[in-house]
Amino acid sequence: MIVAVASGKGGTGKTTVTASLASTWGRPVAAVDLDVEEPNLHLFLKPEALREENAFLEVPTLPEPARCTACGACVDLCQFKALSLFGQRLAIFPELCHGCEGCFRVCPTGALVPGQRELGELSCGRTSEGLPWLSGRLRIGEAMSPPLMNQVRARMKALVAEEGVDVLVDAPPGVSCPALAAVQDADVILLVTEPTPFGLHDLKLAREAFKPLGRPMGVVINRAGLGDHGVHDFCRESGLPVVAEIPFSRAVAVHYAQGGVVAQMDEAMRERFTRLGESVRTLAGSRKEAAHA
Ligand code: SF4
Ligand code: SF4
Numbered sequence: 001m002i003v004a005v006a007s008g009k010g011g012t013g014k015t016t017v018t019a020s021l022a023s024t025w026g027r028p029v030a031a032v033d034l035d036v037e038e039p040n041l042h043l044f045l046k047p048e049a050l051r052e053e054n055a056f057l058e059v060p061t062l063p064e065p066a067r068c069t070a071c072g073a074c075v076d077l078c079q080f081k082a083l084s085l086f087g088q089r090l091a092i093f094p095e096l097c098h099g100c101e102g103c104f105r106v107c108p109t110g111a112l113v114p115g116q117r118e119l120g121e122l123s124c125g126r127t128s129e130g131l132p133w134l135s136g137r138l139r140i141g142e143a144m145s146p147p148l149m150n151q152v153r154a155r156m157k158a159l160v161a162e163e164g165v166d167v168l169v170d171a172p173p174g175v176s177c178p179a180l181a182a183v184q185d186a187d188v189i190l191l192v193t194e195p196t197p198f199g200l201h202d203l204k205l206a207r208e209a210f211k212p213l214g215r216p217m218g219v220v221i222n223r224a225g226l227g228d229h230g231v232h233d234f235c236r237e238s239g240l241p242v243v244a245e246i247p248f249s250r251a252v253a254v255h256y257a258q259g260g261v262v263a264q265m266d267e268a269m270r271e272r273f274t275r276l277g278e279s280v281r282t283l284a285g286s287r288k289e290a291a292h293a
Helices: 014-024 041-045 073-077 102-106 146-163 177-183 197-213 230-238 250-257 267-292
Strands: 002-006 029-033 048-061 083-086 089-092 113-126 132-138 166-170 188-193 217-224 242-247
Touching (some): 002 014, 002 177, 014 041, 014 166, 014 188, 014 217, 014 267, 029 041, 029 146, 041 132, 073 083, 073 102, 113 146, 146 166, 188 197, 188 267, 197 217, 197 230, 217 230, 242 267
Parallel strands (some): 002 166, 188 217, 217 242
Antiparallel strands (some): 048 113, 083 089, 113 132
16 A cells, blocks of 8 residues: 655645654555655654665767757657757757657667766665665756656555555655656545645645545644634535644644654554554545445
8 A cells, every 4th residue: 555645835744744654554664755855754764774876867868960860750759848950950958858768769860879867866775663765865956856756656666566565655745746746656645734724725736636636535634723724624525534633732843843753752642643544544445445346
């Protein structure tokens, strides 16, 4: 089972929820940080035995321009405008390339040769509790996060196949392309929000963005007790289950500020996240039942 922990905006407590669920999941689970622009799950899970490597994207180069007949086949194919013809001269914009490899295949003269664009870093290891952990970190200046996310997702799927673990994905905030890329493998999507007009606004956006995927969704309200009833009202009216509430308290804020996993704060909090895990598994079960109906 893959669970994506997402939110319509940053700062709602998404990573807190991911780390806390990982520490109380109760069966083999991996923690995967797909928020590659600002990965911070490791700050809570403190992984050890780290292995880090650079990640690259295969992009076209034209080492021998004379081999290009300017037929335009690669330009017509590339939907990302990474290739362009200026008269008889082919121009390549590697920073726009998404690495689909299509241009290599359509070139009739073999003029295009694979080169590399550095995307960032891939890291893997084990948390202090022995859980597998994966993360990507986008290179500063790299504009596109989905190609690096796809490499982390490929590792994640290999891990599931090898170790048979469940996966908790810390997704990037928002509802743009990276957020959608992060939730597309999920069996369940958890939407973390806070009970404020801002939280409500972004929760609505997230629900609309993820609804077409047809995955069960549940809402976690962080800083419960703060703000108003708008989020509760919206969840009730739209049939979104509120699967957990994390109370707003100074003790939680202090524990968080010290880099602690909130679920390990005390027995009550452990119990709260254990129950959240059970609710998530129930949501996942509802998807299976719907698929077999
Ligand atoms: S690999 Fe794909 S995205 Fe990149 S330049 Fe070629 S056709 Fe365009
Ligand atoms: S497909 Fe090959 S020959 Fe045609 S324009 Fe592109 S690089 Fe040149």
